[in-house]
Amino acid sequence: METPGWIYVVVTILGIIIAVTLIGCLLTVLAIWTRPVLRKLVNAPLVSLSCTDILSSSFGAPLLIHAFLHPDWEPPGALCWLQSYVTIVLWGASSCHMACIALQRYFMVCTNSVYLKSKRVLFIILLLTWLIPTVSFLPIHVVEEVKVHPKLKRCGLGASPNLWGKIVPSILSFYGPFIATITLYALIRYHVRKSKKRVGAHLGNSSPNNAAEKQLTRMMMTLFSVYTVCYMPLITMAMFSSRVPREAFIVGQVLMALNGALNPILYGLMNRNIRQGYKHIWNSMLNYIV
Template identity: 60%
Template sequence: ITVISAVSIIGGLLINVVIWTLPALRTPVHVPLASLGCSDILVAILPNSMWIVHILHPQWEPPPALCWITAYVSPVLFGVSVSHMLCIALQRYFKICTYSTRLKSTRVLVIMLLLTWSVPFASFLPLHVGEEVKVDPKLKQCQTGASDKLWAKIPAAILNLIAPFVGTLIVYVLIRKHVRKSKKRVRANAEGSDPNRLAITKMMLTIFVVFNICCMPLVVMVIFSSKVPAEVFTVGGLLVTLNGALNPIIYGVMNTNIRQGYKRIWDSMLNYIT
């Protein structure tokens, strides 16, 4: 778990360095990837590190303030990750399926990213204000106790899980439908400033698929927590941790420019050492 978290942090830092230092990658297309990398870093630093401590020292009780922050940040960052999937899908839809320069603009991308981060932070806050938090023996994480705030739970679930997930699926279906019906138009668009537009879309879709494979098992476990053994929760948490480590690998495998950026940084490190 520690190794996976370390890989997530290094990978998140690496993808940000590659995107912001290489002119070929310093484009709006790659900005959501840098933002998602920041989210992966934050997940590895706080929720994952606390989870590791609880596994190694089951009797340890964190300070109340730290426990509250962890209980609040954990679902928030999950919501941020899910929202990134929708943000990425919408950006690909605007690039491939529309002619609107406004929808393809940097301004729209910035607004989407601001919503991607701000909505989870705002929507989960009512669930945690004034609530008692404690370590859940199954999740091995700080969690709020049983709350009767149904008015806060339903909007948080819709805004951070149901709407982004369903929205992302719908957008990729629309992209696929557009590609199949209008191949000539897609080729004409792909001959513009971004010749790898469809390849990038496939990479983004792969990120979404891997995210669901890694994270949805734990979501199902939480829903049916009373019937799930603690050991199974550990496996689910490990899969969630693995997602952050896999993202930079997917970028390198499926994107030539990012792979070249990795190689450039590696060569620079070797030259510095030698």
């Protein structure tokens, strides 16, 4: 079967997205790790989210490219199971990271509790961010047979009749965190508008620390908006796969992959310290090469 010409365009776009994601996310991790001004508790979720994007681009996207170029290829059973499980867990981890970041912002902006802003609490939240999708999707992957989805061109459980086995983990890993994130950001905005005097110590002053806090909150909200545009179309289409054309799934998967490439760009555009960290690493690499 001859591969259509437009598939090569999609594959080229995916290849560029993978390269930008890997370079950008690695730069983010290195910048936060090596720069003292960035090596703070508040940036830990960004490192964790960058690791999620790196794993997605290293594992899921290359298999998707192979499936586009070789539509008749059937992956071995073990690889098919691994692709289905790891892909859905990483999708869920991305959604849970959005809730984790929003919850951290809520603690920083709307509470005065030192305990809620502690390293211990953040560690627990990050642990749950990875644990919830990892555990919630495991039972159905153990009891159900994983097959290649004819439209998604990847292994999955879209055709499984076990509705509750899919709905429960989807609520825990996708829709629950998504609704929680929207709610938390709405509470933050309400808190800022309703109690300017109280929030002034965090966001209202013109001091560098307060300006940076306001900038960081704005960046996180933009991050969530971009995540919504990139992720939710495919997640929604997957729930109604029988009524969605194959081409729509391809667009949805490209959008989802694009999110990992856009995140580091957003960090650099909206955070001066991260932008300077990128420049410092690039300059160090160029000096080393020259």
